[in-house]
Amino acid sequence: MIGRDAGRGRFLLIGLPWLWLGVFFLLPFLVVLRMALSDSAQARPPYRPVFDLSDGLSATLDKIAALDLENFRLLWEEPLYLDAFLTSFRLAAATTVLLILIGYPLAHAMARAPARLRPILVALVILPFWTSFLIRVYAWIGILKPEGLLNMMLRQTGLISEPLEILNTEAAILIGLVYAYLPFMVLPLYAALERLDATLIEAATDLGAPRWKAFWLVTVPLSLPGVLAGSFLVFIPALGEFVIPDLLGGSDTLMMGRSLWVEFFNNRDWPLASAVAVVLLVIVMGPIMAHHAFETRRAEAERRGGRS
Amino acid sequence: MILDSPSRSSRSAPAIGAVRRDFAPWKDPGAVPLIRYEGVRKRFGATAAVDGVDLSVFEREFFCLLGPSGCGKTTLMRMLGGFETPDEGRVTLAGRDLSGVPPHLRPVNMMFQSYALFPHMTVAGNVAFGLKQDGLPRTEIAARVDAVLDTVQMRGLADRKPDALSGGQKQRVALARALVKRPKVLLLDEPLGALDKRLREETQYELMDLQVALGITFLMVTHDQDEAMTMADRIAIMDEGRIVQVGTPAEIYEAPADRGVAAFLGDVTIFEGVVQGRDGEGWTVASEPAGCVLRVGEAAGVAPGTAVGVAIRPEKLRIVAEGDPAPANVMDGEVWDIGYLGDWTIYRVKLASGLIVRVSQANAARFVERPVGWEDRVRIGFDPASAVVLTA
Numbered sequence: 158m159i160g161r162d163a164g165r166g167r168f169l170l171i172g173l174p175w176l177w178l179g180v181f182f183l184l185p186f187l188v189v190l191r192m193a194l195s196d197s198a199q200a201r202p203p204y205r206p207v208f209d210l211s212d213g214l215s216a217t218l219d220k221i222a223a224l225d226l227e228n229f230r231l232l233w234e235e236p237l238y239l240d241a242f243l244t245s246f247r248l249a250a251a252t253t254v255l256l257i258l259i260g261y262p263l264a265h266a267m268a269r270a271p272a273r274l275r276p277i278l279v280a281l282v283i284l285p286f287w288t289s290f291l292i293r294v295y296a297w298i299g300i301l302k303p304e305g306l307l308n309m310m311l312r313q314t315g316l317i318s319e320p321l322e323i324l325n326t327e328a329a330i331l332i333g334l335v336y337a338y339l340p341f342m343v344l345p346l347y348a349a350l351e352r353l354d355a356t357l358i359e360a361a362t363d364l365g366a367p368r369w370k371a372f373w374l375v376t377v378p379l380s381l382p383g384v385l386a387g388s389f390l391v392f393i394p395a396l397g398e399f400v401i402p403d404l405l406g407g408s409d410t411l412m413m414g415r416s417l418w419v420e421f422f423n424n425r426d427w428p429l430a431s432a433v434a435v436v437l438l439v440i441v442m443g444p445i446m447a448h449h450a451f452e453t454r455r456a457e458a459e460r461r462g463g464r465s
Numbered sequence: 466m467i468l469d470s471p472s473r474s475s476r477s478a479p480a481i482g483a484v485r486r487d488f489a490p491w492k493d494p495g496a497v498p499l500i501r502y503e504g505v506r507k508r509f510g511a512t513a514a515v516d517g518v519d520l521s522v523f524e525r526e527f528f529c530l531l532g533p534s535g536c537g538k539t540t541l542m543r544m545l546g547g548f549e550t551p552d553e554g555r556v557t558l559a560g561r562d563l564s565g566v567p568p569h570l571r572p573v574n575m576m577f578q579s580y581a582l583f584p585h586m587t588v589a590g591n592v593a594f595g596l597k598q599d600g601l602p603r604t605e606i607a608a609r610v611d612a613v614l615d616t617v618q619m620r621g622l623a624d625r626k627p628d629a630l631s632g633g634q635k636q637r638v639a640l641a642r643a644l645v646k647r648p649k650v651l652l653l654d655e656p657l658g659a660l661d662k663r664l665r666e667e668t669q670y671e672l673m674d675l676q677v678a679l680g681i682t683f684l685m686v687t688h689d690q691d692e693a694m695t696m697a698d699r700i701a702i703m704d705e706g707r708i709v710q711v712g713t714p715a716e717i718y719e720a721p722a723d724r725g726v727a728a729f730l731g732d733v734t735i736f737e738g739v740v741q742g743r744d745g746e747g748w749t750v751a752s753e754p755a756g757c758v759l760r761v762g763e764a765a766g767v768a769p770g771t772a773v774g775v776a777i778r779p780e781k782l783r784i785v786a787e788g789d790p791a792p793a794n795v796m797d798g799e800v801w802d803i804g805y806l807g808d809w810t811i812y813r814v815k816l817a818s819g820l821i822v823r824v825s826q827a828n829a830a831r832f833v834e835r836p837v838g839w840e841d842r843v844r845i846g847f848d849p850a851s852a853v854v855l856t857a
Contacts, residue, residue: 354579354581356577356579356581357581357583359546359548359568359575359577359581360575360577360581360582360583361583361594362547362567362568362569363546363547363548363568363569363573363574363575363643364569364574364594364595364598364642364646365569365570365595365598365599365646366569366594366598367567367569368567368569370598371569374594375583378585379584379585
């Protein structure tokens, strides 16, 4: 009796997350995927499904075999979309690199601060979340616009005579992305660095390494999982970011998130928008799965105790 | 109770306790210490961690700082590694003032209490780390790593990561990593603290053999008195940032400087009393808790009327069987508790004054004709030379 109850309990425990994933991820994804394979149409909803399970299984399979993947081909052939993707990729990558450069020293200083100060510092990093994201991005418009706060200050100090054109450029998007995603980089880095045993650094200096070398040979490699986690947390949402490029980047900048929005709402081309969404997901899945495989292999190697 | 004085050689003087080796540079007035602490002080906030320490450690010595946690022993040792800087005073190594010398430039290595092995490097990588910092050629590094791993019997596991090692194996790697650079001094911070009892004992003797074989000076910190007694040539007892007594394990055990040291190191019963007068070679002490006048041996700084403590170790007391010749000091009491340990039996005997005295007896024979039982009336006694007279 007890065994069967325990078995059912375990089944529930494992089953619930799977159920959640199935209902809220897999099912919507399949809907979007089917939409991406369909043709646009003047209808409501504005697309004609390519297949329907009510046709029967063999008819559905026939139709799937006959798919033309027209929307995906369009994404590949039309330079507009390729550009949007490359811009997104470039900006997300630049954001990630900048955030590592800014976030690492910040997280390191936080982790080395006196223990009683650390919770306050963490709270300060999280504090911006208490204000609406949208309002904070709007605030950046106020700072970056030609007659904005930044230009005013720079002109008053005499550093420039003409206002800098920052708003509606890629630089503005980059500033906005770096600002918005800073906590997502700092927090995993802080977690990794705070956990790091300070006596390891002492041991390294004791064995003849100057402090900078001890940092490079011990702290950096041991905090790499934190760097990796932070990079994923930043890179993935930055790739599909819509609000920041829309508000700070102006109408010229095309990023994937914006193209998706434009196709969906302005052009009412749901299938093409869905295709963009599917491509975005696949692109993002790649690095995640690579990371996962890497981590699994490392854990396995450590368990076996062999060279990794 | 006669201590070896510096003028006499250790051979001719009646030594107390076990003399491990013919090695006693601290008795040689001409010997120059390798490590010297001079008037060292260190405060952390309002508390003085190290409060005016003068200490000399000689080359090839196995020296131990012993004391309760928070007594400043670790801080004192870390000053030699360069991880703490003294507020006052200075630390010298082989005559060189270490003030301002960063840890990576000091010819000492430390074995950390937590071992502090680099988790992202293999055993061989950990051991090679220090040699790589010195920029040695790769072939020499490999040879020295292999050699030191042979010494600690860890060569077969050179490719393992620290996470895949047992506690005892980690301890060996930490030791190898600290030894491979052939430091002038090896610092050991509670080196055996994380091992279980049996392994600890085994490792103690291995460490001692290794120290003699390598001829490296060891400075060890521990709170475990058995560990200190077993391994060290000399021990410094620390309390509240000060050094209370420095001496060989036998000197400290048999001639403690004060009541604190006597009680900290091993078991002891202290009979408080007042010196009455001379008695042959020694003194007589009237002790109320003992309920009699005790005869004790020679004691310095004592005159009639001095308040003293007569300290006696459990193994130097014995239960006097009926018909046996009685020692000079005898007291009557009642057996209050018996602890049978196998090799020893501990009797807690309550005197008429209420004082409970610990008496231990070696169980030399498997069976005793008439064993002492609970609540038995017994007579306990000791010889005058077995007791220590404490004035502090």
